[in-house]
Amino acid sequence: MLIRRDQLESLCEIAQAAGREIMAVYRTDFASWHKQDQSPLTEGDLRADKVIRAGLESLFPGVFILSEESTSAGSGARDVFFLVDPLDGTREFLRRNDEFTVNIALIAQGRPMAGVVLAPALGELFFAAQGLGAWKRQGDVQTPLRARRSEGPLRVIGSRSHDDGVLDGWLERLQCAHTYTAAGSSLKFCRIAEGAADIYPRLGPTNQWDTAAGQAVLEQAGGAVLAAQGGDLRYGLDRALLNPHFVALADRLTKFPPLQGAAT
Numbered sequence: 001m002l003i004r005r006d007q008l009e010s011l012c013e014i015a016q017a018a019g020r021e022i023m024a025v026y027r028t029d030f031a032s033w034h035k036q037d038q039s040p041l042t043e044g045d046l047r048a049d050k051v052i053r054a055g056l057e058s059l060f061p062g063v064f065i066l067s068e069e070s071t072s073a074g075s076g077a078r079d080v081f082f083l084v085d086p087l088d089g090t091r092e093f094l095r096r097n098d099e100f101t102v103n104i105a106l107i108a109q110g111r112p113m114a115g116v117v118l119a120p121a122l123g124e125l126f127f128a129a130q131g132l133g134a135w136k137r138q139g140d141v142q143t144p145l146r147a148r149r150s151e152g153p154l155r156v157i158g159s160r161s162h163d164d165g166v167l168d169g170w171l172e173r174l175q176c177a178h179t180y181t182a183a184g185s186s187l188k189f190c191r192i193a194e195g196a197a198d199i200y201p202r203l204g205p206t207n208q209w210d211t212a213a214g215q216a217v218l219e220q221a222g223g224a225v226l227a228a229q230g231g232d233l234r235y236g237l238d239r240a241l242l243n244p245h246f247v248a249l250a251d252r253l254t255k256f257p258p259l260q261g262a263a264t
């Protein structure tokens, strides 16, 4: 299922509306609490989820929505559905370091066909769809995205808040000079998509909604997201919510150490 340019623009508007809800909370002395899985939750997550769900239901009536914070009625596998993380990087939100994002992805036949990633505190919007392309919009400036491997040291980017030490061993096995930068949330995919980083190894858990929109942006910018067991990272309501370990790359031919200890 391909989406039209005006539909992609509408997805951007929905993300921006969610971003406004999040920023309204961010500016206050907001409370946070923990979900059953011990991940943090704020009013920002819930308000953004509500706005996104309402927007998607009106724009794409009847299309199933799986969000981190809510699930559409009905169950079973569907070929086409939305994957939504209304506030990715809740820990970054709590730390007030601005590196959190709104994520909306359209999945068809297991692949992310379109994605919008908005970093509302940074004012950066990334959006892409198969057949259309990938762009970054910041203020009035819009630029096409093109992932590219630097000619210098390999620029590795990784999680700011979730590093269980496995990454250090992986970096030691890299056979080339490299630099390392930490960044929160799905912004890591976007940094590769805009040519600011080369590789994002994820050797710890993520959920499907954490990665789908970022993958759509990166793939349409020319990059790739490879799953530990081989092939491009895929999505589905009939699959585990937890992603396998993966590596996101500007250039899929980049050599990297095996993603050992991969979850499936």
Ligand SMILES: Nc1ncnc2c1ncn2[C@@H]1O[C@H](COP(=O)(O)O)[C@@H](OP(=O)(O)O)[C@H]1O
Binding pocket: 039, 040, 068, 085, 087, 088, 089, 090, 091, 158, 159, 160, 161, 162, 183, 184, 185, 186, 205, 206, 207, 210
């Ligand atoms: N132990 C765990 N189990 C499942 N998901 C985890 C996890 N630790 C981190 N994550 C996922 O990693 C995301 C944050 O990514 P990063 O570390 O790259 O900023 C979290 O998104 P949320 O912040 O939306 O909960 C969460 O979904």
Ligand SMILES: [Mg+2]
Binding pocket: 068, 085, 087, 088, 089, 209, 210
């Ligand atoms: Mg998330």
